[in-house]
Amino acid sequence: MKNQVQLITYVDRLSGGGLKQLHALIDTELNSLFSGIHLLPFYYPIDGSDAGFDPIDHTQVDERLGEWQDVKALGETQELMADLIVNHMSAQSKEFQDVLKSGTDSAYWPLFMNEKTIFPNGISTQEQATIYRPRPGSCFTEYTLDNGEKVNFWTTFTDNQIDIDVESDAGKTYLDSILQRFAQNNIKMIRLDAAGYAIKRAGTNCFMLEETFDFIDALSAKAKDLGISTLVEIHSYYQTQIEIAKRVDRVYDFALPPLILHSIYTKNPLALAKWLEISPKNCITVLDTHDGIGIIDVGPMDGKSGLLTEPEINQLVETIHEKSAGESRLATGNAASNVDLYQVNCSYYDALGKDDKSYLLARAIQFFAPGIPQVYYGGLLAAENDMALLQETQVGRDINRPYLDNESVSLLSAKPVTQALFHLIKLRNQSSAFDGEFQLEHSNQMLVMAWVNGDVQAQLAVDFASFEAVITTQDKTVINTYQLSNLFHPK
Secondary structure (H helix, E strand, O other): OOOOOEEEEOHHHHHOOOHHHHHHHHHOOOOOOOOEEEEOOOEEOOOOOOOOOOOOEEEEEOOOOOOHHHHHHHOOOOEEEEEEEOOEEEOOOHHHHHHHHHHHHOOOHHHEOEHHHHOOOOOOHHHHHHOOOOOOOOOEEEEEOOOOOEEEEEOOOOOOEEEEOOOOHHHHHHHHHHHHHHHOOOEEEEEEEOHHHOOOOOOOOOOOOHHHHHHHHHHHHHHHHOOOEEEEOOOOOHHHHHHHHOOOOEEEEOOHHHHHHHHHHHOOOHHHHHHHHHOOOOEEEOOOOOOOEEOHHHOOEOOEOOOOOHHHHHHHHHHHHHHOOOOHHHHOHHHOOOOOOOEEOOOHHHHOOOOHHHHHHHHHHHHHOOOEEEEEHHHHOOOOOOHHHHHHHOOHHHHHOOOOOHHHHHHHHOOHHHHHHHHHHHHHHHOHHHHOEEEEEEOOOEEEEEEEEOOEEEEEEEEOOOOEEEEEEEEOOEEEEEEHHHHHOOO
16 A cells, blocks of 8 residues: 555545546546545445445445446556445345345345344343443344244344344355455455454453454455455554554554544644554544544543543533534434444534634644545545535434535635645655654644655644644755645645
8 A cells, every 4th residue: 555645435425426427536636636545335225324334235336336347447546445344234135135034044044143143042131231332222123034033133333234243154255255346346455344343242342352353364364365455443442442453454543533633622732642652553544534533532441541531522522513613513422313422423624613724734733643644535625514414314424424516526626725735635645754764742832743764854843832833845955844824825
């Protein structure tokens, strides 16, 4: 994977069309900005109950977007990442529908987890309370088979997302079939969606067990044999993330987004600096994604202190609500149909009060932090909260999942803050300093992030008291200095 900025996007929500339209946009309006693209679920259907993360057929491209040949063509010029949704599939899938019809006589019965898969004698109230999950309520949904039998199927997320038994032969065959299809069509990296929940054991919290690591190791090895690397998506305690990073190809730095917000809100970078000193280097950095802004990643857990204290986290969340004029409050927690109650749903641009200077500063910090930066399509264009879509769907995360057509992309691309971000992306991509060693200096108000690769260097110096930031690059004897605010009017 190239150490350059990548794009995260839905195919249709950025291009206004399908894969061919997205390909054209990358070659024109967004030319030379990205070395890779994380294509959010493009499988059939893209408009299920969870925006494609509940596939009916994980090996089929939704025909409204195109076909596998279109994916393969895009992968000729871009390093493509795709989601391998390991934990579940749609209740509308032919496999689960056959289970409902034929019960234990179905060839697909072993593919899905039910209560008795792990708890043959039934689960106790105490055992169920121990299970770690991203939403309140039971982790099971009762389905009635055609013969009248009622079965509690394991549904970690929603009642339309039936958990897969990834340790069964049927589960392994299912995942192998997806990997093979990916390898045939230029997918170079997989994002293991919800992998932390994939392995269940009685007497545990059923989240990130030792057996989960074994499962990830085995799946990653299969992917590697096909020329595919692995990114593990886990929202968890920050020390857990550090341990996970030691055992996988890449992890997300989910602690970075809330810590940057905290630093800008409080004008104090100490918590951010502490994290940058210990954060995994084999990471993908983001500020925003198709999900919300994670909070659990910086918080305390089970009596252990976090990167932020509980009062600091409460203040962080309230400030997001304040900066977004209360819009994020309407999309977060029980205010809308949310799976993840530990995330705040808001565009990152709105979380910074639509302040261009603060937003560009946040992106500069992301680009200088260890890891390969990914920029979400809404964040790329400094898109604002989509309150109309939120009102229409009542799905909290839709506040930051706008549908944009070519005209919208052109208008948003022309904004000064967007043009400045484009310039910053190119600056990050063009310097080989980021292949070198990371250096950090900090005080209560100053943060200096530097990369040194022989004679090539790049440095970001931020004064949080004034929000002034300076980027300095050096290639042998040639030194260039940029005031971050001047990127709004690049020469």
